[in-house]
Amino acid sequence: MNLKKLYFGGIILKIDAETRLVGVIGNPISHSLSPVMHNAAFDALALNYIYMAFQVEKDDLEEAVKGIRALGLAGINVTIPHKTCVIPFLDELSPEAEMIGAVNTIFNRNGKLIGYNTDGYGFEMALQEQAGICLKDKNVFIIGAGGAAHAIAGQSVLSGASSVTLTNRTFEKAKSLMEFLNRSSCRCNQNAGKIIPWDKDAWRSILPHSDIIVNTTSIGMKGQGNLALDIPWDSIKKDAVFFDAVYTPMETLFLKEAKRLGYKVVSGLYMLIYQGARAFELWTGKRPPIEVMEKAVLTYFARKGEQDAEKTRE
Ligand SMILES: NC(=O)c1ccc[n+]([C@@H]2O[C@H](COP(=O)([O-])OP(=O)(O)OC[C@H]3O[C@@H](n4cnc5c(N)ncnc54)[C@H](OP(=O)(O)O)[C@@H]3O)[C@@H](O)[C@H]2O)c1
Structure with a gap:
């Protein structure tokens, strides 16, 4: 055979x-x-x-x-x-x-x-499916200005967000992302947004108006700091939604703290799943089995967690 x-x-x-x-x-x-x-x-x-x-x-x-x-x-x-x-x-x-x-x-x-x-689509679908929120008419605050921020900020403009505010450790990179957004938003008849400094006081001024708060930096990955320590939590509105592009760990300390305070949170794992689902659809022409894809990555994480724990015991 x-x-x-x-x-x-x-x-x-x-x-x-x-x-x-x-x-x-x-x-x-x-x-x-x-x-x-x-x-x-x-x-x-x-x-x-x-x-x-x-x-x-x-x-x-x-x-x-x-x-x-x-x-x-x-x-x-x-x-x-x-x-x-x-x-x-x-x-x-x-x-x-x-x-x-x-x-x-x-x-x-x-x-x-x-x-x-399909990254931007993944972000939008993750918000929609996990937190029931869409980008249209929302104020989006994005921390970071790398590759993930490009997809997330671009999708926000494309999907009709009211504003996109950027902050990044390296100001020049935020400036270049904003220039790129300005070019794109002209095509969509949207206002692109603004950049604010990388400091807690500046963030405090924008957070009371932010509907969706997004981390796109690698802070929160294993050994790479804790963004929760830099957030002025008392300035955030009650119905804000938190999103973290980082998916290892699946729930960062940033999301854990937001969840503890009663906010809706969405893990970057769902952006990964939905970007993959869209690619699957393009290649096969078939409707992607989202639950199967989710179960596969969750099982992988659970097994990996067991293996890591095993290694620590050895
Ligand atoms: N969920 C998904 O589907 C998905 C998709 C893509 C990426 N991601 C995740 O998103 C994260 C970023 O990926 P990327 O491709 O955007 O990387 P990237 O292009 O290298 O950008 C990294 C970003 O993180 C910032 N950063 C890194 N370390 C920092 C620190 N110690 N303090 C402050 N800012 C810091 C950088 O700021 P500077 O400009 O100042 O260096 C930059 O804004 C990664 O964890 C990646 O796995 C997830």
């Missing part, structure tokens, strides 16, 4: 000559949750696809992208550090990718490589 079986992340995959390959390119890539999430979804819908992770050096990026076309891959996710540098090698960009200036998903449409950005 022309059928091999492969045990992959707890799932039995059937691989044959018709199996379609998708995956993720980045560097480093061994931490990626995407293979676990997508392979669980393919398995649940009995789709003949397999998702792999590829570590690609910057100098090899063009060759890697040509390989998508040459080998007939259905598509690929793109992660750090290639989200912007990959653009010149693509045939077309979606309006979101063009606006955000970065690509996290490539779809191979009959040899034509189209770049999408």
Whole structure:
């Protein structure tokens, strides 16, 4: 029988000559949750696809992208550090990718490589599904100005937020993100917003008017500080929603404190799940099984937690 079986992340995959390959390119890539999430979804819908992770050096990026076309891959996710540098090698960009200036998903449409950005969609859906809040007419306060901030700020403008306020440790980076937002918001007939200094007093002035408070910095990842200590909690309105792009840990100290004080919180894990769900839909044309994808990443985290605890005991 022309059928091999492969045990992959707890799932039995059937691989044959018709199996379609998708995956993720980045560097480093061994931490990626995407293979676990997508392979669980393919398995649940009995789709003949397999998702792999590829570590690609910057100098090899063009060759890697040509390989998508040459080998007939259905598509690929793109992660750090290639989200912007990959653009010149693509045939077309979606309006979101063009606006955000970065690509996290490539779809191979009959040899034509189209770049999408599903991160902003992931952010919007995470807020909607986990906290029941939409971006339209909301005041969004964004801490940070890196890659995640670009997608989140861009999506906020695209979805009709009333204002976007940025703060970042390195002012120049916030300035460059605001310039980018100004260009994009002109296209959407929106006001882009403003930058405020990286200090508690400045934050105190904006927080009473903020509906959605977003951390996009890496503060809160293991060993990388605690943003909760810098938030003037007494200045935040009662119905504000907190979002943290960080998803390792799944619930940062920033979110834990917000939750303790009675605010709705949304973990970056859901942005990850929904950006993946959108990519899945682009590649397969099928409705993504969100609950399966969520269960796969939560199970992965639970197992990893057990393994880490085991290591600490040894
Ligand atoms: N949930 C998701 O789907 C998703 C998607 C993308 C990213 N993320 C997560 O979002 C986080 C940021 O990723 P990124 O791609 O935006 O990274 P990035 O482009 O490298 O940007 C990092 C940001 O963090 C700030 N920062 C880092 N350390 C800091 C510190 N000690 N104090 C103050 N600011 C600090 C940087 O400020 P400076 O400009 O001053 O350096 C910059 O604003 C990561 O945890 C990543 O895993 C999640």
